[in-house]
Amino acid sequence: MAAEPVWSVDPRTGRQRAQVxxxxxxxxxxxxxxxxxxxxxxxxxxxxxxxxxxxxxxxxxxxxxxxxxxxxxxxxxxxxxxxxxxxxxxxxxxxxxxxxDEGAFLDVVIDHPDDSAVPPVPDLRRYKVxxxxxxxxxxxxxxxxxxxxxxxxxxxxxxxxxxxxxxxxxxxxxxxxxxxxxxxxxxxxxxxxxxxxxxxxxxxxxxxxxxxxxxxxxxxxxxxxxxxxxxxxxxxxxxxxxxxxxGSLNPVVVTEEAARERGEAIGAGLAGSMTLGAGQFCVKPGLVLVPSGPAGDGLVDALADAVGAAAPGVLLDLRMRDAFLAGAAERAALPDVESPLAPGAGEERAVRAGFLTVPAKRLTGEGAHDLLLEECFGPVTVVARYTGEDEVTAVLSRLPGNLTATAHLSEGEAAGEGGGAALLAALTPLAGRVVVDGWPTGVAVAPAQHHGGPYPATTSxxxxxxxxxxxxxMRPVAYQNAPEALLPPELRDDNPLGLPRRYDGRLER
CATH class of the missing domain: 3.40.605.10 (Aldehyde Dehydrogenase; Chain A, domain 1)
Structure with a gap:
């Protein structure tokens, strides 16, 4: 049987560009x-x-x-x-x-014999290969x-x-x-x-x-x-x-005080984050808990204005486009779900961004609305309107693992007043990165970065x-009582490679 050709395809037109x-x-x-x-x-x-x-x-x-x-x-x-x-x-x-070049990733640890320890410690040298x-x-x-x-x-x-x-x-x-x-x-x-x-x-x-x-x-x-x-x-x-x-839902919680202080700015920021790259970021905010009432209404109005101004986008391939349209339509058809700005098909192969709203209480128990707790790849997010902190707690308790979780706090809450610390504590078990007063789209390449999270966000x-x-x-390996002449250079006492290491309990740089 002849091998199947691999074609380069233009997602804007669906035409095959060339066999690669x-x-x-x-x-x-x-x-x-x-x-x-x-x-x-x-x-x-x-x-x-x-x-x-x-x-x-x-x-x-x-x-x-x-x-x-x-x-x-x-x-x-x-x-x-x-x-x-x-x-x-x-x-x-x-x-x-x-x-x-630095070499710290090798995690070199050297312990010399110590007969006074219980049990006695032999000569042990450990690093990663x-x-x-x-x-x-x-x-x-x-x-x-x-x-x-x-x-x-x-x-x-x-x-x-x-x-x-x-x-x-x-x-x-x-x-x-x-x-x-x-x-x-x-x-x-x-x-x-x-x-x-x-x-x-x-x-x-x-x-x-x-x-x-x-x-x-x-x-x-x-x-x-x-x-x-x-x-x-x-x-x-x-x-x-x-x-x-x-996969990741990347939940966002906006406190009532934060919505009251800067709801319009939060709504505009949410629009930018959820439509970035036509909503095809793994850290796109897919569920946003917003308070009911006037403060939350202002946020939702600002979100509608900003999303409505976003240009239609082309998704990466036709399969993803079909899945986005079907997923958005299925979610919009659920009871009590409204579409202030309906996501859908644009001209030719483009799609229009949009968002859905639902009472948060619909997400506090098992049922058809569990679909809203699953990622929908593309430019759509779900705004869940809550009436009290108990509903926020109930919804968070039902979420799967995520790459990120975000909290938008008031100025006082950020300063330690009110429930800001408690909210961060509630979000921490859900994600590998907790964002405060920002948006999860954009993953900095830095030593302190963590891009992962509990399953199904990641498998490790x-x-x-x-x-x-x-x-x-890498995996660690330890040598016990190995003669110095036989050891890899990374583990020798004279440290010929100049590596950072822990030597008899002391960190050496």
Whole structure:
């Protein structure tokens, strides 16, 4: 049977632009994984890894105009957004190079023998080593930052792990171009091009997670697709870590005092956040608890004005458009749900942003309205009007895990007066990032960042953004009573690599 072609498609028109590749066969997936596996030794030198990552950023920047043009043709996200996303991707590659140079990610700990301890402590030396080949599943909505050279790939390479990427079908030509740039950067520093494999096709994605030489996987996408791969990873004869980002409602709570103080500003800010990128951000606020009464009414009116002024947008592909229209219509048809500004179809293949309102009490018990507690991908949000703090508490108690949770507080509540602290305490179990008086869209690449959350937001407790994302692709190993001459240089007493470490209980920099 002939391999299925992989086409680049323009989401604005639905027309096929060009055949880019063919879907990978099981044999081709095996070849890509084995080629990646053979490059592990070339990544052993931290200096080489850091230089490779910086060279990859340089190569991507040098080809910026063509990459952005290709990305826009396949995603309809627009050159300004994509130019910024490419800049973020290059910054992220360089940030991980800095992490590699510093060396703290190795978590070196050395304890010398102590016969006075109970029980006695032998000579113990511990650090972290790379897991092996990592499978990365590209996201549709971030064709640069969560794709071929995105955070999963950058952090895995930084850890010393070769990568095989399963390209997303929405941007196959861009995937090939980015992979080519990264491979050229690898060759610049003597690293075989097999360090970054690229395969296309649904079946290839399944073959990849089941391959015996794949040691871990990173995924960004739907709950259904991610859970299927997560289950496959767990069902292997030797299960592997699967770090999946699956879906998130990203709840927002606006206190009554905050709505009274600045309801119009909050409404306008919400409109900007929920329509950003045509509502296709994983941290889009999908459920907003707003007080009933005049203060909340002003917020909703401002939201309607701002959303009504938003231009129609094109979603990433026709399947997502159909799912958005069907999901919005199904939610709007529920009892007591109103559509002050109905989301729907725009001209040609575009969609119009909108929002729904519902009494919060409808969400406090099980029933058909549970649908409103599920993510609807696209430019729509649900405004739940509450009559008291007990309804807020009841709704929050029913929410699944999220990437983010947001609180909008009054000036006094932010200063410690009233229930601000209690609200933050209620939001903390729900999400990996709690935002105050801001919006969750926009995930800074910084050492303190955490992009993850309780299931179904993610399948693990790790982050996919920030320096600690590297920890997903490593495992600790301890040496006991090993002769100094046999130890890796990272664990020797004289510290020839100048690494940060904990030495007999003291932190050394």
């Amino acid at each position: 590749a063919t879907e990978a066969t099981a044999r081709e997936v095996d070849e890509a994984v084995r080629a990646a596996h053979r490059t592990r030794g070339a990544l052993a030198d931290r200096a080489v890894r850091a230089a490779f990552l910086r060279a990859a950023a340089d190569r991507l920047e040098a080809d910026r105009d063509r990459l952005v043009e290709t990305a826009d043709a396949e995603s309809a996200l627009g050159p300004p957004r994509l130019t910024g996303e490419l800049a973020r991707t290059c910054y992220q590659l360089r940030a991980f190079a800095d992490v590699v 790379p897991l092996g080949v990592v499978a990365v599943y590209s996201a549709s909505n971030f064709p640069f930052a969560f794709s071929v050279a995105g955070g999963d790939t950058a952090s895995a390479l930084a850890a010393g792990c070769p990568v095989v990427v399963k390209a997303h079908p929405d941007h196959p030509e861009l995937s090939e171009r980015v992979a080519g740039a990264v491979r050229r950067a690898a060759a610049d520093h003597g690293v075989p091009e097999g360090v970054l494999g690229l395969v296309h096709g649904f079946a290839a994605g399944v073959e990849l997670v089941e391959h015996p030489l794949v040691a871990a996987a990173g995924f960004t996408g739907s709950v259904r697709g991610g859970r299927a791969l997560f289950d496959a990873a767990a069902a292997r004869p030797a299960p592997i870590p699967f770090h999946g980002e699956l 407790t790790s982050t996919s953004v920030g320096g600690t994302a590297i920890e997903r692709w």
